[in-house]
Amino acid sequence: MSKKRYLEAETLKEFLRMGMKVGHIHTLRDVENYIDTQPEATPQEVAGQCWRNSKYDPPTEADADRLGRIIVWGAAVKHVDITYWENAIFYPVDVPFWMPLPVAPEEKAE
Structure with a gap:
């Protein structure tokens, strides 16, 4: 196989x-x-974890987790952060790239 x-x-x-x-x-x-x-x-493509351009491919509410958060790249501070999806739309210069949060692993009861 x-x-x-x-x-x-x-x-x-x-x-x-x-x-x-x-x-x-x-x-x-x-x-x-x-x-x-x-x-x-790539593993990132399979997981849907690719950086997306906030200006040309802005997030929607459906891209966010249940609390409305996504992962972003902060241009001024040059680091990754978690913020609300609307921030990538309203501040694309400050938050030029984003991606959805990964799905949390399932916890199994023991």
Whole structure:
């Protein structure tokens, strides 16, 4: 059995659609070959933990945790912090980059 690989699904779908349009995909083996040529997603991409530009890709309430917080990069202080998602929208010069908080691990009762 082959090693697990993580791929960006939307990019792969578009790549497969293109292959079908130009006539390169006819069989399941063709699909497998196309998948094998795709680059592996980075662990950050898989986890959704990539820095996003506050000006061009601002956060929404859905990106925040249950308290409305996200991770931000403070431009003036040059460090990572946690703040409310609205701050990235209202102060994109001060908070130029953001990402969602990672999902907390589940605690198991013992």
